[in-house]
Amino acid sequence: MATSVIGFPRIGENRELKFSTEKYFRNEITQKELFDQASQLRLKHWKLLQDAGVDYIPSNDFSFYDTTLDTALLFNIIPQEAADLDLSPLDKYFALARGYQGEKGDIKALPMKKWFNTNYHYLVPQFDKTTQIKLVGDKIFAEFEEAKAAGINTRPVLVGPYTLLHLSEFADDVKLEDFVPQIIAVYTEVISKLNELGVSWLQIDEPSLVKDMSAQDRVLFNKIYDALLAKKASLKVLLQTYFGDVRDNYSDLIKLDFDGLGLDFIEGRKTLELVKSGFPDEKFLFAGLVNGKNIWRNNYQHTLKTVKQLATKNIVLSTSCSLLHVPFSVANEEFKPKIKAHFAFAKEKLAELVALSSIFEGKNDNLLAKNQKLFAGNRINSNEALKEKIANLTEASFVRTPEFSKREALQKEEFKLPLLPTTTIGSFPQTREVKKMRARFKRHELGQEEYDAFIAKKINDWLKWQEEIGLDVLVHGEFERNDMVEYFGQNLSGYLFSKNGWVQSYGTRGVKPPIIWGDVTRQKPITIKWSKYAQEQTDKIVKGMLTGPVTILNWSFPREDIPVSESTLQIALAIQEEVLDLEANGIRIIQIDEAALREKLPLRKSDWYSEYLDWAIPAFRLVHSKVKPETQIHTHMCYSEFTDIIPAIDNMDADVISFEASRSNLEILDALQAQNFKTEVGPGVYDIHSPRVPSVNEIENAIHKILQKVPEHKVWINPDCGLKTRGERETKASLKNLTSAAQKIRKELGECE
Template identity: 60%
Template sequence: MKTTIVGYPRIGSLRELKFAEEKYFRKEITAAELEKAAEKLRLENLDVQRQSGLDLIPSNDFSYYDGMLDTAVLLGAVPARYTALGLSPLDTYFAMARGYQGSEGDVKALAMKKWFNTNYHYMVPEVDDDTEIKLSDTKPFDLFSEALANGVKTKPVIIGAYTFLKLARFTGKKNAGDIAQSVVNVYADVIAKLSALGAEWIQLDESCLVKDMTAEDITFFKDIYTKILDKKGSAKILLQTYFGDVRDCYNDICALAFDGIGLDFIEGIKTAELVEKNGFPKDKVLFAGVVNGKNIWKNHYAKTLAIIDDIKDKCGEIVLGTSCSLLHVPYTLKNESKLSDDYKKYFAYAEEKLSELAELKAITEGECSDKLEANKALFSQPRSGADKSVTERVAKLTDKDFVRLPEFAEREKIQKKEFGLPLLPTTTIGSFPQTIEVRKNRAAFRKGELCEADYDKFISQKIIDCIRLQEKIGLDVLVHGEFERNDMVEYFGECLDGYIFTEKAWVQSYGTRCVKPPVVWGDISRAKPITVKWSKFAQSLTDKPVKGMLTGPVTILNWSFPREDISLKESAMQIALAIRDEVLDLEANGIKIIQVDEAALREKLPLRRSDWHSEYLDWAIPAFRLVHSGAKADTQIHTHMCYSEFADIIKDIDDMDADVITFEASRSDLTILDVLKENNFRTEVGPGVYDIHSPRVPSENEIENALHKMLDRIPAQKLWVNPDCGLKTRGEAETVPSLENLVAAAKNVRKTL
């Protein structure tokens, strides 16, 4: 058997690409210097994969920002507002990703959404009626040639034509069918050029095949690929799927002229059943995704070998691989100098997963029996982390623990009277810019170079400054700024028993944004109050309400590496009880508005609608309700969600029974407003009026126009005014004028009501 992976991380094991790009954005290095840094990382990755013994190494899995954005550029789907800036190709690319504000013009970034059921975000390609689809970039060819020049004939990776067309946003009268032939022509050209360069295998990622497909979808897919495969020539085409199974179209894709088909045996609930029931074409290569590309636990060799044994007689050639790209896990355990071996022996990051594939290959060939026995021994021994009191507390929950009284309408009346806020109350989502000074002081405190008293003094002054700034700007509901927090999940995880933390396990979330997910090791509980100290201090500084800021249980779980030995539901309820304790402590200490962020609620929603409730929503929504069901009627519960498609679960979101919810909306052109109106959304709502993931400053007029659009669909009594996400990643230079314009716009619109 041969081995391969779907893709490899690209941000750098120590985030080198992130830092190089940020230097480029600050004009501290040139485009040539940025490309040199990127090339160095690509060649390092190439060498790691080559030395691991990987048989088919991918190329073109590198990106400066996002693979979907790269595909849009490849196809020439660059909206005219970006080309009109007259920037270089690289700066035009970054303008699409981040927005642009300068003498050449002022444009917002493309919309950004979650990539299927992951915490990675992709840029949504935009196609209008004037878009001319044609081969417009050389990146796949350049990176294949680069690897070839360094001794490796790679497997080029490109997002597939069907997935591109299904995820693209059509802004005019044309639809996917209208440009399908042009897209087919580009893919045929790409395959021909790569084949001419010497590529033997070309991987086309079609992750949309694991979602619900109608008969029309299947016909559309078959039409596209019948045409593409008719022109493939001598190249071998791998249809790669991941994040689930292809139950709707298995036989259809097997009947097409693909040379290989990649199936996910980890998240694909029905993948093994499909192969067992229908067989697999002997003239095709099965690329079996048997190593988990999304979690950091070691592969259980006995279970994986059982899968291989079950399918090998039904297939011809099998290539062992990962379930999806390793983009979703950290680079290497070699950077974890502080993590105990008692933990590390259970983990496998991207580089270690390459070793697992090599060992699995050797075991199937009758070698490495010692590796198999060591793996069996590891999984046979019990792990630490069990807490009987936690599991008993979860077991004792009853239906009433998930219901808050009085009901929403009565609470709304009580809270209007309690807070006396104006129409269109203004607030922010929570965090304020984390400056170099903030990060340096936090690092010094963690290293023991700054004592706790001095660190607390520093944080206290930052909070004082933040409260005074918000009062000066004129915001109605304030926040403390979250200067003490490194990350909205890691900070809470550090204060919960049952979590462990890594040192350098960085994972790309979008562009240059990286996160370091904590690991759920054992049963979760709260040992002591987490946020009460600083929330209480902030509230003491002002007569205006200051929100207590918490992260919700579903987001904490979804943005962690979860356990695999218990259900996600069990873990979520454990975390929910811990956050519930924090809500009640905040309330007891005079915090009257408490925001429990569920930014990642939709993230783990199953990709198939039939599994939504039974596999997820039936425990995810109750977990949030459990957090706040004990709060008093005059305590206002807020939540926040961002960068997902909410339309299809909007009723479930309303059923969370929060008092106020803020949404990301600005990058999506406020399309969620119609959904809220159509569904008679009960909860008070704050759709984001400007995009904080872009450095541009929205004008007062721009925000006023957004508010008028909102008021066409949302009653003024239910509308809040806020940015679309936290301000942590922004600089002070753009944050202050943006918020000043936000407050001024809200006041101007109030006068018209």
């Protein structure tokens, strides 16, 4: 039984790609040096897969920023304003990813959205009347030849045409169907060139097939692939899906002339049932049975049992999705051996694939016995008191009183904030100085008193600056926090933390998700010390800042031995204790961020409530259900598509919700208006994931657009996300422009300062 990997972490074992790329941004290395370092990294990864014994090794899964953006540029899908920039191709690429502001122009970054149900973000291709699709790049071909020159035969990977079209945005004067002939032509050209190069297999990724498909979608998909597969000649084509099952068009897929189908058996609830209903003998089934999104060891016995049920002879054992979504290697961690034995990061998953193949062929029974021993018995002791607490929750436990409209009136009287109150999402720049001091404190090179003095000064300086520019609701800046999930997990029981478990979130931005090892309870107050301190320094309101239970769950590697809904309730009860402590210590506005609420939403609408929202929304409500009416609860959500779950978000019963909205051109406003959204809102008026500084006029225009859709008494003015990744210069310039714009529009609306 052969083995296959869909994709591999491209950031490197020690985040080499991140550091090289950021050096390039700072003009510390040349383009050639960046390209050379990237080439070395690719070669290292290909050799790693080859040495591990993986049979099908991917190429073109590497990217400096995002593979969807790579695909768009390969096919000349680039906004005219970017095409006109007098920059090198690489710098145009980064301009589209990060925005560009300089002597050669000023353009915003492309919209950024979550990649299906993951914490990875992709750049959204833009189609308009000027778009002329043609093959202008050579990355997919160059990387295949680069590997071949090193003696490694790879399978090039390409985002599929159906998924590319469905992930893109189209100007009002064009529609998706307008571009289908060009798309077919350009993918046909790629296939022809791959044939010329002697490529054996092409992997075409079509994850959009696991979402709901209409009859028109099926017609479109079949039209595209009837044309493409007729031109494949000797090239074998693998149609690869992941993150779910292909129930809507499985019957089409097995009839089309694909040489292989890659199906997800981890998240695809109906995949096994579909395959057992019939699978063509002549096709290869690339069976995604090793979880590419979680870090727990594979249960060999369960996996092999599934393999034996597959009614086909041509089985290739594969990961369920790209290993991009897990850290590089457990070898880099310092867990105790008994704990480490339960984990498999990307490198270890390669060994699992090869071991499973070997065991299936009747070899290495010792590996099976060792694996069975790992899964025998209970890994942890359950917290019975916590179980009882959850069992005793009633419907009233999830309901806040009085109703929103009464709370809103009480809070307006309590706070007396001006029209269009200004605030930020919470964090301020985590400069090198901040990171250095935190690292020194962690290494015990700095005493508690000296470290606290440093944090206090940072808070004082930024509180003073916020007052000077006229922000209405302040934040303390979160200088004491490393990560919005890890910081909380470190104060909760049941959590483990990796030393080097980095996973790419977008571009050079990585996250280090903590691991939920056991039952979760709050061990001690988490945020009270610095929230209380900050509030004591000013007469203005300072928000308390917390991370919500759904986001803590979704941005952790969850347990697989209990339902995620149960884990989330455990976390919710812990955060509820923190909320009530903040309130008791005089914090009158508390923000409970649910940045990742949308992330684990099932990809099929029919599963939204039964499998997710029916427990995710109540978990958030549980957190704030006991606070006083005058205490104002905020939440924040970022870089996802929220328009289709607006009623569920309103049902969270927060008092104020801030959204990422700038990169999506404030599209969410129409949905808020259509759904009669009751909660007060702060749609982000500028993009913090770009270093460019928005002008006052630009922010004014964004506010005017908001006020066309949302009543002025419901609107807050804020950036679209936290500012920890930005530099101090652009942060201060942007926020000064934000407050100036808000103040100008207040005067237009007749409110005096």
